[in-house]
Amino acid sequence: MTVSVAVSGASGYAGGELLRLLLTHPEVEIGALTAASSAGTRLGQHQPHLVPLADRVLLDTTAETLAGHDVVFLALPHGHSAEIAAQLGPDVLVVDLGADHRLTEAADWTRWYGGEHAGSWPYGLPELPGARDRLRGANRIAVPGCFPTGGTLALAPALAEGLVEPAVSIVSVTGSSGAGRSLKTNLLGSEVMGSARAYGVAGAHRHTPEFAQNLGAVAGAPVTVSFTPVLAPMPRGILTTASARLADGVDEHAVRAVYAKAYADEPFVHLLPEGEWPATAATVGSNAVQLQVGVDIDAGRLVAVAAIDNLTKGTAGGAVQSMNLALGFAETTGLSAVGVAP
Numbered sequence: 001m002t003v004s005v006a007v008s009g010a011s012g013y014a015g016g017e018l019l020r021l022l023l024t025h026p027e028v029e030i031g032a033l034t035a036a037s038s039a040g041t042r043l044g045q046h047q048p049h050l051v052p053l054a055d056r057v058l059l060d061t062t063a064e065t066l067a068g069h070d071v072v073f074l075a076l077p078h079g080h081s082a083e084i085a086a087q088l089g090p091d092v093l094v095v096d097l098g099a100d101h102r103l104t105e106a107a108d109w110t111r112w113y114g115g116e117h118a119g120s121w122p123y124g125l126p127e128l129p130g131a132r133d134r135l136r137g138a139n140r141i142a143v144p145g146c147f148p149t150g151g152t153l154a155l156a157p158a159l160a161e162g163l164v165e166p167a168v169s170i171v172s173v174t175g176s177s178g179a180g181r182s183l184k185t186n187l188l189g190s191e192v193m194g195s196a197r198a199y200g201v202a203g204a205h206r207h208t209p210e211f212a213q214n215l216g217a218v219a220g221a222p223v224t225v226s227f228t229p230v231l232a233p234m235p236r237g238i239l240t241t242a243s244a245r246l247a248d249g250v251d252e253h254a255v256r257a258v259y260a261k262a263y264a265d266e267p268f269v270h271l272l273p274e275g276e277w278p279a280t281a282a283t284v285g286s287n288a289v290q291l292q293v294g295v296d297i298d299a300g301r302l303v304a305v306a307a308i309d310n311l312t313k314g315t316a317g318g319a320v321q322s323m324n325l326a327l328g329f330a331e332t333t334g335l336s337a338v339g340v341a342p
């Protein structure tokens with residue numbers, strides 16, 4: 001069965017990565033491509049690496065241009081998906097790469113994003129307990145934020161099994177493509193190159209409630225999250241270091257056994273051999289999460305490190321993986337855990 005797919009935000013980073021993956025997806029036919037300020041121009045002007053689509057002309061993003069497809073991907077800035085999704089019927093699968101439908105609590109949405117909450121949709125992180133059942137047959141999917149993808153998977157097994165106390169610290173080093181491609185002074189090459197810079201520190205980043213929502217659901221009780229993002233001079237990739245105080249009596253052997261079991265059958269989550277630690281370079285262009293976990297005996301803490309490509313598993317790859325589940329395709333269709341190196 002081939003499905004027709006429309007992509008909004010096609011001139012952006014997330015839309016571009018999505019199209020790169022969809023071009024090799026055997027069950028997909030690429031339909032309308034839409035944008036905002038670049039509507040009326042050729043896709044090749046914005047995404048020169050997508051050669052087979054270079055002469056496609058970008059359309060305005062409206063319910064009319066997106067109509068008539070089996071699947072619509074919304075890769076728009078936060079706050080722009082809900083209105084357009086509400087105009088698309090229940091027969092179309094809508095996959096939102098933005099934040100509009102990720103949070104379950106209306107108060108969290110209003111506090112962190114502002115305005116009225118548009119409701120929550122099944123969350124597109126299949127590796128979470130019960131997520132695959134919620135995604136199968138879904139007609140609406142909210143793809144996670146790029147930071148919550150790696151950080152959630154780094155800590156979920158430990159919290160699910162009570163290996164750590166429910167108060168976690170997460171530090172994520174990110175490439176600049178996580179901020180999108182619109183012009184911002186703090187993202188100029190001369191500002192980013194040769195420097196690493198923390199931002200959104202001390203509980204100020206909007207992904208904090210998304211982490212707490214994911215990890216609290218896994219733990220079955222509230223989890224306190226201290227999250228610090230760090231912008232690094234690289235175009236893509238996120239390296240997350242997450243830690244939490246060990247529960248009494250938990251040792252390295254128990255930790256490793258829990259993580260090995262949790263991810264044994266996951267096609268995209270790779271627990272590395274003992275002693276090997278993840279690096280973002282190994283995940284570029286792939287849908288993999290490379291993961292390692294250890295125990296700091298002296299500090300009494302579990303430490304987990306996860307590497308992902310923010311644009312692939314952190315956005316577009318996770319979106320395709322979730323679409324596959326929703327439509328009944330094999331979950332790995334059109335995706336690979338093989339990266340590009342060096």
Ligand SMILES: NC(=O)C1=CN([C@@H]2O[C@H](COP(=O)(O)OP(=O)(O)OC[C@H]3O[C@@H](n4cnc5c(N)ncnc54)[C@H](OP(=O)(O)O)[C@@H]3O)[C@@H](O)[C@H]2O)C=CC1
Nearest residue numbers: 009011012013014035036037038075076098146178180181
């Ligand atoms: N970059 C990343 O690593 C990740 C991104 N995401 C999410 O994906 C979404 C897109 O992000 P990203 O691709 O990085 O952003 P970009 O800034 O790179 O792209 C934004 C896209 O949205 C279009 N657009 C902007 N404003 C509007 C509007 N009012 N109506 C319709 N289209 C509009 C732009 O079109 P034009 O160019 O014509 O103005 C462009 O195609 C965001 O919600 C982001 O949070 C999620 C996880 C990771």
Ligand SMILES: CC(=O)N[C@@H](CCC(=O)OP(=O)(O)O)C(=O)O
Nearest residue numbers: 098099145146174175176178179
């Ligand atoms: C480097 C950088 O600025 N990163 C973005 C991450 C955005 C992202 O990818 O997540 P969303 O889908 O929630 O936007 C940030 O910190 O806001």
